[in-house]
Amino acid sequence: TRQTRDFDENADLLVKTTLKELIIYIIFLIIISIVTFGMTSSINYYFTNVMMKLFLEQPDSNDMTFKDIGSIDDFWGVHSEPILNGLYWETEENATKPGYIYFENKLLGVPRLRQLRVRKGSCKVHSLFEKTITDCYDSYSYFNEDQSPFGIHQVYNSTDDKNPFVYSSSDKVKASIVDGTFSTYGRGGYVKNLGLMMAESKEIIENLKSNTWIDRGTRAVFFDFTVYNANINLFCQIRLLTEFPATGGAFPSWTFRTVKLIRYVTPMDYFVLACEIIFILFVLYYTIEETLEIKKHKLKYFKEVWNILDVVILLLCYICIGFNIYRVIEVNNVLDSLLGNINQFPDFDSLSYWQNQFNNAVAVMAFLSWIKFFKYISFNKTMTQLSSTLARCAKDIAGFSVMFFIVFFAFAQLGYLLFGAIVEDYSSFSNTLFALFRTILGDFDFVALESASRYLGPIYFLSYVFFVFFVLLNMFLAIINDSYSDVKSDIAEQKSDFELGDYFKRGYAK
Amino acid sequence: TRQTRDFDENADLLVKTTLKELIIYIIFLIIISIVTFGMTSSINYYFTNVMMKLFLEQPDSNDMTFKDIGSIDDFWGVHSEPILNGLYWETEENATKPGYIYFENKLLGVPRLRQLRVRKGSCKVHSLFEKTITDCYDSYSYFNEDQSPFGIHQVYNSTDDKNPFVYSSSDKVKASIVDGTFSTYGRGGYVKNLGLMMAESKEIIENLKSNTWIDRGTRAVFFDFTVYNANINLFCQIRLLTEFPATGGAFPSWTFRTVKLIRYVTPMDYFVLACEIIFILFVLYYTIEETLEIKKHKLKYFKEVWNILDVVILLLCYICIGFNIYRVIEVNNVLDSLLGNINQFPDFDSLSYWQNQFNNAVAVMAFLSWIKFFKYISFNKTMTQLSSTLARCAKDIAGFSVMFFIVFFAFAQLGYLLFGAIVEDYSSFSNTLFALFRTILGDFDFVALESASRYLGPIYFLSYVFFVFFVLLNMFLAIINDSYSDVKSDIAEQKSDFELGDYFKRGYAK
């Protein structure tokens, strides 16, 4: 945008141009803030919260909730009792019509169970154990996936079938790729839709259970459904995932995506729409400006950080605008097809996923726009002082950071190897990095380390804190402190720069 | 008050005047402290605590307490069992006389249930869902409020009534405006008083339940009552609010206001009264002094910060004195009318609310009086040094603060948009601001962010901590540190100021 080095003739003109640009930019920021804050509201949190409490924290008759699932039995208990009770709210008076969750939230279509399996013999038993242990089921991976039919007992609605559970390919299921705790799961699977009413669904689940639908080969079971609340016009796409890793046992996890797929309903929505249109105009204006500048400065343009930031923001804007248009069209399609046939499973997964990515992109775009604001205020003398302090100690800090990260990395590797098998915070290398970082901020669990290893735990902790915390962090502070003093005295010597504040003072004095 | 610039002739006279003023001010502070500490006692906390444990933490037969309420069924369960058991303590021997809560606390009059509703069709269902979803109930707001009668089944004491539940206007109910979690609720509502005895109240509640008093239109139910403990002469005004938001589900919240509405009973109370009278005399004295000064200096008076503080303190004093008189009169009126007819609901809501505001005003007044104390001790050399350090780096800190708050605000907006729908600490913009502030102090929940978004959560957290914590806060420290060194050396050069301490030394030396 502005290229201060081009004009040097007249300070007044510079200030006027700058002021104009600043005011336009502030309007742009206000529009962005209206659009982003208009997109969300704290009711989103409460909607997610209500759904989470209902599906994750309602206990079954053994006081077991979805969050507590630890074995196959727990899985069947939770899925046949509290989760079905949460989904189906048929009232006594109206027992043949599907009820609304909490009387307000419509379950769209039917829920879907999807299973992913590994092949028997997908791993090799060591020769010593070959006689004792015959079968081996590896952790899930694309290459180990079992796609053959299974199940031998009598099955619901298909008494004569020998292998009643059949794999559906990813083209048919079109589930999205899911990143679980243990593996990244594929798009196909053994699929089973539940019914529209409680009784039907209960029968299906009991049938699956009695036919040992879940066995040693099972690695993950997904339970997917979508809920719509018309009062507040929000969709909640819910995925309850239970993983059955190669270790035995079961580990539950979940995704609740509360998204506003239908965006323009209330008058307020239309006001936001108006702001969005103004936003598009702004984007076009800045696009033209940047294009002109690129033409003028060619490759030199990309050497300034602020310009690169401009381009990144504009790209994000175009991506968001593009998705917004796509979303309006796609939602209509999906809902049309769904409302024609309510007995099917409506796949809001990818739609809600992309809506979420869209929200994130808008959020990042707004964040970067705020950071860009510094370009305009870096005019002021104090700002210069602070930023030149940072610039001056940049080299020292870089050198220091290299040292810091080598030590930090060495400690992380040590911690992961020493405590990884016992302490959750150290169970993977990335967790260890985070755990060590949190330790710097005072959030640590000394007792867990001590109980993992009575002597190595405290020694490790004390030496980490001593080196990283006391020595290195204080050194860091010293670097900044020292540089600041230097910059201060430098600036005190040099004659005062031109400042925006002076301009106003002069104007005021006139 | 004191205007040092007026006399410059004689240091001794100045010191004597200052000393006199200081001593008078210390007496004033002592009086204020007696009055404020005399107003309260730690028994207030225990009284609130006993009431909270009784009404919020007693479980019903499903182990559900008021705090756990999550649905309409939970609401009825808690209100018909533990809350009624907490209110009515009829003993076997004396079954016809109302019992006292914990044998000590009298329930004043009867409790009151009040409901607020929204109109059916207060919001618009999107055209895609119009066929499936017929009704829409918006979030509560003044414009959506339902004021028409409702209820169709047979109702207690009014068998022939078709719409037994009738709206009472705010003029009739005179409830105070309540700021709930989801909305700000109006003063009217559908009102139902309970009875003086357990059996009667239980019948009323069961009747309401069987007539679905709470349905999809319900947005909030208030349960109000007041308890008086004669042993310690304290009122506890209790409001249990259950909100039924448009998301479905139920969210409980509560207000317990322990106040001393009848203030002068014990000898100690009369001693406080005496202090209050002295306090009034002081206020008059300072009023005259300030008036004289305003007359003398005119508008110049308001240019000094200390003078503005004086005026604010005096205004607060007059407000408190005024309210104190009003309270004595009003309490007598309310109690007289109540004790004439014990079957009504006694409204202590506004009285306890204003008593609370009075307590807060007194507290702030006492706080400001302490801060004013700095005016007298800023005499000392070390103090000058510290305050001039602050003054010197004020501009730097201001510039720095602008930078800090832009980054802080940008991070808050980003956090709210990214995690607002899942993490409670980020569920509204103000919560996000607080959460980020608490992160600086080391009080954060990294795991919640990570589970909300596996990659964005840690990236967001690390970048926030890095920029805001390490860079900016350390910079802040550097600014203060540097300025302090400068001030130190400046002061070392200049000749010693006049000091109060010197005066004493000289007096001692004589």
Place this chain on the structure above:
Amino acid sequence: TRQTRDFDENADLLVKTTLKELIIYIIFLIIISIVTFGMTSSINYYFTNVMMKLFLEQPDSNDMTFKDIGSIDDFWGVHSEPILNGLYWETEENATKPGYIYFENKLLGVPRLRQLRVRKGSCKVHSLFEKTITDCYDSYSYFNEDQSPFGIHQVYNSTDDKNPFVYSSSDKVKASIVDGTFSTYGRGGYVKNLGLMMAESKEIIENLKSNTWIDRGTRAVFFDFTVYNANINLFCQIRLLTEFPATGGAFPSWTFRTVKLIRYVTPMDYFVLACEIIFILFVLYYTIEETLEIKKHKLKYFKEVWNILDVVILLLCYICIGFNIYRVIEVNNVLDSLLGNINQFPDFDSLSYWQNQFNNAVAVMAFLSWIKFFKYISFNKTMTQLSSTLARCAKDIAGFSVMFFIVFFAFAQLGYLLFGAIVEDYSSFSNTLFALFRTILGDFDFVALESASRYLGPIYFLSYVFFVFFVLLNMFLAIINDSYSDVKSDIAEQKSDFELGDYFKRGYAK
């Protein structure tokens, strides 16, 4: 002890004397450490822990433990079930002999119940309520104590008595004064001993309950007993206190004092005894030395801080020695009288209390002895540097501390008045002081403040943190930092002082 200023002739002599003194002092410190560490062991903690888990955390049939007691009913439930089960371990085979707690710990004599009451009408009901509320029972204080007999129903073992529960004066009961949550309780009370066997005790408790031993006048019930473990030779004196304040409800608290009343049993104990005798010799030696110095320097002696510390340590030594002798005699007396008649309640309260005070005095004495060690090492150059840094900035820090504590106090008063009735951390002035101090260290509960007052809570917290934490603490750091630089440069200029290290170097060089 050493008075450096007396001899100035010869550095070598000075060093030799100092070294001799230092070595003697180190031996003294070793003896003290043996004595103090010999007095205790981590088995003490596990003994207390086992007793606490047994008496405080065992639930009754309503899942209520002693810690949860909240009403009179809870009190009776807990005292008749889990506490009696914890006390009496009669086995099936040996039903007529008292069993040992966990088969290892002997209950000494019988437990005792003691009640303290207030008089009916000990407070005045305000005229407005006089007709409604007839009785008033004040909080407990010495002046309100009820000492008249009470109880009207038929009572265990005294069917013809009209007022079966009689007050025993403090001379007879000789309980110690107890500092409860609500009041400080006197030494007398209504006393009831339990029996040696479960059945007898259960009958007594049921009798008390059916005769409403606890009523509106009750303010505190003490349950006292003592347990002895011969394996590890430890007494545990236990007091379970339930307070029934004027607010209604009940608040439990407890004291577990694990003490080694019989000190010399095992060979290790006799080794400690030997060290104690050496310790006494040291004390005599230092007493003589200090007496000589006092005679020589007269009042000038008390002008040096180190000398005052010497005197304090010696006084503590004499107190400890005196108590140690008293304890040996007293324990023999108490145990003799007890073992003669096992049906009485053995009062180990004052003995264990004084043993505890003795332990504390020994601990403080050992701590001060360590601090005195600085007198010898303050020789070294680096030490001088650090201590002169402190000395140099002492005045600044003092001035700063005054400012700090005025603001701190003002915030504490404000917090107590604003949140005292709702938040536990702010429920008394001292709690508020601690809560604010802990906030500086990052241990705070923001959510409690926010829920106590939606707007004042965050404002209060933010302004406190901003002023106290950021401004004042950083200022504090700046003061120290600055003074240290000054001292460093001063020392660099002055020629090197005499140092102990040099002496050794020279010796090594020879």
Place this chain on the structure above:
Amino acid sequence: TRQTRDFDENADLLVKTTLKELIIYIIFLIIISIVTFGMTSSINYYFTNVMMKLFLEQPDSNDMTFKDIGSIDDFWGVHSEPILNGLYWETEENATKPGYIYFENKLLGVPRLRQLRVRKGSCKVHSLFEKTITDCYDSYSYFNEDQSPFGIHQVYNSTDDKNPFVYSSSDKVKASIVDGTFSTYGRGGYVKNLGLMMAESKEIIENLKSNTWIDRGTRAVFFDFTVYNANINLFCQIRLLTEFPATGGAFPSWTFRTVKLIRYVTPMDYFVLACEIIFILFVLYYTIEETLEIKKHKLKYFKEVWNILDVVILLLCYICIGFNIYRVIEVNNVLDSLLGNINQFPDFDSLSYWQNQFNNAVAVMAFLSWIKFFKYISFNKTMTQLSSTLARCAKDIAGFSVMFFIVFFAFAQLGYLLFGAIVEDYSSFSNTLFALFRTILGDFDFVALESASRYLGPIYFLSYVFFVFFVLLNMFLAIINDSYSDVKSDIAEQKSDFELGDYFKRGYAK
């Protein structure tokens, strides 16, 4: 390795040599990282976690888990119900074949119960109590150990035996020495193997219980077994230890060792094997290099810290290599003998213990290798600056540390003596040291101290925080800060050193 002082002729040559060494070292580090990360995986944590949840957190019919065990009855309850249910998974269809834990994990052989006891009369009852208390059982120690047979009732499978429970010597049992909470336990004991099937084991446990296998003499019971998961090729060696200390009661503790005893199974394992061979070649290379240097420099070699580090790393490497070979042989032996006779208890204790030590040794070796990396980067100017800052303030910091640790130690002794009997964090001297260290980082429990001693608790805490935290730590910071400024100005004056960066710049410029 490199000895810079030897060649001074040519900077270019030096740089080239350094670069070569650096690149070789980076390859070495990569190999080490592959080997160490290849040894472990986060599946280890989940395997441990699944086993821990199964054996430690499954409740019995009284809702008691292994973690909650507090008495002998609890012990029998937990060991006969949830633990046996966790071990034996016999399905209905296949009731005669041992089932796999969670259908995936094979229990190797049978579990073993082992008891350690102390002799009756191992301690002396004080003369005062001799008549009342007859028996005394001391804490466990090697000298007090009871090795005589015990048990008098009818016993399983040996009806005619009078003393059915017989001690097996350490030579026979060959258990490893275990460091419990209360004592260090020996290698022998009273041993009882369970069966292969649930019914048999249950009978054995009930028999032990009815014959009071656990009585006053019992001090520790070990429950040992090993589980193997063929899917992920991991062993989990589990030891559940319940201690019955002399205080009465019971304290559970546990060890779960998840180890990869069979290392080379999958292709990935063979890749790691290849890396290990490369690693061995590297070790040989560095061994030769260091040997040459030692020959050249003789004793001077050991004066440089880096050289000592080299030797330590090499020694660790040889130890690891040696163990790796031993492990392969030993595992084959143990498994062979086990799979021949599945009715015996397979002792994986020492194997898993040494495997654990091997893992730790490898981890430390990798850590030290990273630290050695500093030798190469200490070339850079900024690095020099930082390390010379540390060097310059080393003496000051040493002096300061002495002061710090005297105060720290004095506070630790005081805290241990004052609160040791009540607060867990202060229950032993080492715990107190850790607790005080954690307090510096903001992790403390003020309320526990306050409830242990109402006045001494807060006084102790406040004075500790004031002295140690505010005064000493800030002083520490000041030392570093000040030294850094000095070093900075020194370096600014001296002419620029040779730098690696310059070399590259020059190369780039050519």
